[in-house]
Amino acid sequence: MFSLPKNATIIEVGPRDGLQNEGKLVKTKDKLQFIDALQQAGIHEMELTSFVSPKWVPQMADAKEIVAGTKKMGRQFVLTPNKLGIDTALESDAQSLAVFVGVSDTFNKKNINKTTQESMDALKPLVLELKKQGIFVRACISTAFYCPFEGAIAPEATIALCREFVDWGVDELSVADTIGMANPKESYDLFNQLVQEFPEILIAAHFHDTRRMALANIVSALQAGVTRFDASAGGLGGCPFAPGATGNVATEDVVNMLHRMNVQTGIDLDLLCVAIKTIEPHVTNPVTTGMYTLYKNRS
Template identity: 60%
Template sequence: MELPERVALIEVGPRDGLQNEKNFIPAKNKIEFISLLKDAGFQEMELTSFVSPKWVPQMKDAGEVIGNCLDDSRNFVLAPNKKGIEMAVESGVKHIAVFVGVSNSFNKKNINKSTEESMNELRPQIEELKRKGYFVRACISTSFYCPFEGKVDEYEVLKVCQEFEEMGVDELSVADTIGMANPKECYELFTLLKHHLRATTLITAHFHDTRGMALANIFASMQAGIDRFDTSAGGLGGCPFAPGASGNVASEDVVYMLTQMGISTGIHLDKLLEAAAYISPLLSKPVASKQFKLHQNIEQK
């Protein structure tokens, strides 16, 4: 059994975790949440996104959040289209995330374009960003299952990944958007990607824990050679355009599992739990991660 000695965790709670939250979280609280997460040791994080406040009102304060949270670590801002990318560049960030759904139905529900149309629109934008020295992360949604089309062909995922590689992206975040993947499917897809993609391309796995499979899927992905994972403090998350998608895999549960296995993450679990405890009272539903609930029970005794 070959497993990595160290795993990089990319904290997505402030963006992916909060984007579908019903209670509006004020910018000052988002900024403090991000500060606590950075203090816990995260060197890579999704801070916010430049999207239409009509469709994702939780992200309407993106400019204020970015203005208070940039530092020398890898701070991602999600930008879904040309306008979003322009706003991200103007904000001063150096790490920009774009996204596309492998499934046409999901992509059309999300940004009203087919997958091919999105890729054609993104190509000149990404190539220009790379000419200017930006780090570009491509988030690839519905890489396993689509809420509208069902099972997604793994070679369609590979095709999208290879197109992004040709554009020059630095990282591919491959997502189980609705949390339907199983460990066998994860091992097979990531083995395929590792075999066909360049060794210099960063491959990150992004799991939702809709059916309680995320930790098992992470384990299977590590066996396939993946050592980067998106996680969300408190298991926050859910896509507004993906019916049935629950929260992301909880950062604290992943940190605990990896630590117990002797795999280094550089994340301090106690400080991570403090960050989850800070944001918890502001949310519309309780934090449900195993480690957080265990920590709360111990604190109350």
């Protein structure tokens, strides 16, 4: 039986994941205008920025200014790779933090120069301390399906990593198809197992659209019981440490699909396209996603 929920939540990752790999530096004021327009469209959960070294990700050098300049509305995540990032984020009054690790050792080494186990060993005391302080912690699980260097990832490896985070008390797992190789069956199977094993934990699905299967994978995840999805307005983004990874699934295409299936998101599709219009002049490539193209042709 084809069963779908009545509501789903979109976590907008455009301001962080969407822009981090953009070759042209986007001005802080333009990022803030983009974020404000996304909020006006009804998006209340968002990845704002990341507290990482500007040497490695120059686009995120204005993290403090972004947090300070964003209207406090809903849950606003900042990505924090280590203790320095966490401390700086907390000093900037960030309330919801995201940590990340790749299931694949090779990906993790190329991303942050640590094995997966070394990353987990370093993160554990940090996450436990954050939970003592009552901070919302999101664990982002990269290469949950496939790795650009190692190929297919065993579902058991992804589930074991998620289990470790759950044992530490994280509030949410964001499970990513980092290079967009997963198919709908793999999506259903993995998320069904995660939902069954961790019924008390928020679980989000994060799909890239490299092979144009992200929307189908979202439907499969919905059927498995997932109701939270990361998406990027305009389909912006792509991991700088994952060769071949194209943009995230486009928020506007996800919202359109969900609404047409009577799954409500609380997001105004026209205002979402207005938000994309504000950032499009500041990114290198034109936005050519389905719903945004229709919006431009209509307006």
